[in-house]
Amino acid sequence: MKGILLVNLGSPKSPTAKDVKPYLDEFLMDKRVIDMPYILRAFLVKGIILNTRPKKSAEAYQKIWWPEGSPLIVISQRQHKKVQEKVDIPVALAMRYGEPSIKTGIQELKNKGVKDILMIPLYPQFAMATTETIDVLAAEIIKKHFPDINLTSFPAFYKRKEYTEALAASIKGHLEGFDYDHILFSYHGVPERHIRKSDVTKSHCKMDGQCCSTASKAHEFCYRHQCLETTRQVTELLGIPQEKHSSSFQSRLGPDKWLQPPTDATVNGLAEKGIKKLAVVTPAFVADCLETLEEIGMEAHHEFLQRGGEEFRTIPCLNDDEMWIDAMVTWINEWKSK
Ligand SMILES: C=CC1=C(C)c2cc3[nH]c(cc4nc(cc5[nH]c(cc1n2)c(C)c5CCC(=O)O)C(CCC(=O)O)=C4C)c(C)c3C=C
Numbered sequence: 001m002k003g004i005l006l007v008n009l010g011s012p013k014s015p016t017a018k019d020v021k022p023y024l025d026e027f028l029m030d031k032r033v034i035d036m037p038y039i040l041r042a043f044l045v046k047g048i049i050l051n052t053r054p055k056k057s058a059e060a061y062q063k064i065w066w067p068e069g070s071p072l073i074v075i076s077q078r079q080h081k082k083v084q085e086k087v088d089i090p091v092a093l094a095m096r097y098g099e100p101s102i103k104t105g106i107q108e109l110k111n112k113g114v115k116d117i118l119m120i121p122l123y124p125q126f127a128m129a130t131t132e133t134i135d136v137l138a139a140e141i142i143k144k145h146f147p148d149i150n151l152t153s154f155p156a157f158y159k160r161k162e163y164t165e166a167l168a169a170s171i172k173g174h175l176e177g178f179d180y181d182h183i184l185f186s187y188h189g190v191p192e193r194h195i196r197k198s199d200v201t202k203s204h205c206k207m208d209g210q211c212c213s214t215a216s217k218a219h220e221f222c223y224r225h226q227c228l229e230t231t232r233q234v235t236e237l238l239g240i241p242q243e244k245h246s247s248s249f250q251s252r253l254g255p256d257k258w259l260q261p262p263t264d265a266t267v268n269g270l271a272e273k274g275i276k277k278l279a280v281v282t283p284a285f286v287a288d289c290l291e292t293l294e295e296i297g298m299e300a301h302h303e304f305l306q307r308g309g310e311e312f313r314t315i316p317c318l319n320d321d322e323m324w325i326d327a328m329v330t331w332i333n334e335w336k337s338k
């Protein structure tokens with residue numbers, strides 16, 4: 001029998017420093033997230049970051065936590081339930097960090113008689129820190145614990161029309177009645193080094209403003225290209241002119257050079273340039289989470305108003321939007337009928 005495994009990032013068990021610490025430990029000790037040799041990574045994460053960040057992050061989580069739990073988890077559960085209602089094969093949900101684990105998700109499917117799994121990492125754009133780490137861990141788990149199960153991973157879906165059309169329709173709906181001056185596409189950032197490491201040609205990605213719009217084999221695994229391409233496709237579908245939109249990268253952590261331009265400086269710069277009505281959309285996430293609800297919905301919103309902006313609209317992620325659920329159902333049915 002065939003089955004589906006949906007995988008997202010994961011959240012701490014509760015918004016307390018005590019529960020945020022092990023979550024950050026597992027997350028940041030992943031060599032595809034902080035891609036340093038083990039000794040250096042352990043020094044940076046266990047010796048420095050874990051001393052102060054859990055408390056600061058817990059405070060941020062407390063601001064966005066829902067009575068039912070972490071928004072990322074609750075929304076992922078809603079997505080899981082809706083997809084399951086629309087397909088006739090078992091669907092399980094797993095998280096890369098924390099619970100429910102990928103191993104538990106595969107076990108759940110196996111218990112239902114599944115031998116052939118389509119795993120869908122819930123990230124529209126490929127990144128070493130997201131899609132790749134899920135693929136690698138799932139392959140290790142299969143090899144070690146479930147050698148009789150066949151697993152196929154669904155690639156990043158940034159250019160599938162079901163996704164871009166669902167995103168465009170959702171943005172359109174959320175912009176209704178809002179006569180915005182500018183719309184910012186804010187993607188989660190990654191260090192520039194991650195882009196170079198994923199460059200299969202070893203020479204294409206220069207982060208020079210040209211490479212991502214020049215056709216290359218590198219783009220299959222270029223996060224920056226896939227983000228900029230997401231913006232291009234969606235703005236084209238919505239007819240948003242060039243001068244009314246831009247893209248930026250949020251959530252920088254650590255001393256490395258991250259993708260440019262940063263969202264915080266971009267939002268501040270737009271306000272200082274006289275933009276009064278700003279909409280922000282976050283297409284690197286398919287479920288609202290700390291990065292969208294707090295960093296954009298609260299922090300960026302506040303900074304924009306402080307600098308003379310008048311109206312700020314955070315466009316929700318796709319969450320359990322029907323067109324998005326139907327997009328996943330279409331991909332599942334296509335795979336199922338192969
Ligand atoms: C080196 C650090 C990080 C990289 C690289 C990174 C890439 C990356 N992350 C997401 C999606 C999410 N990240 C989230 C939270 C989060 N991310 C980092 C660090 C890196 N992310 C940290 C330390 C945290 C935890 C919160 C904090 O302390 O700031 C989340 C939210 C999770 C939640 O529980 O709500 C998501 C989702 C992507 C897509 C990405 C690369 C493309």
Ligand SMILES: [Fe+2]
Nearest residue numbers: 188189251291
């Ligand atoms: Fe992150």
Ligand SMILES: [Fe+2]
Nearest residue numbers: 205211212225
């Ligand atoms: Fe590029």
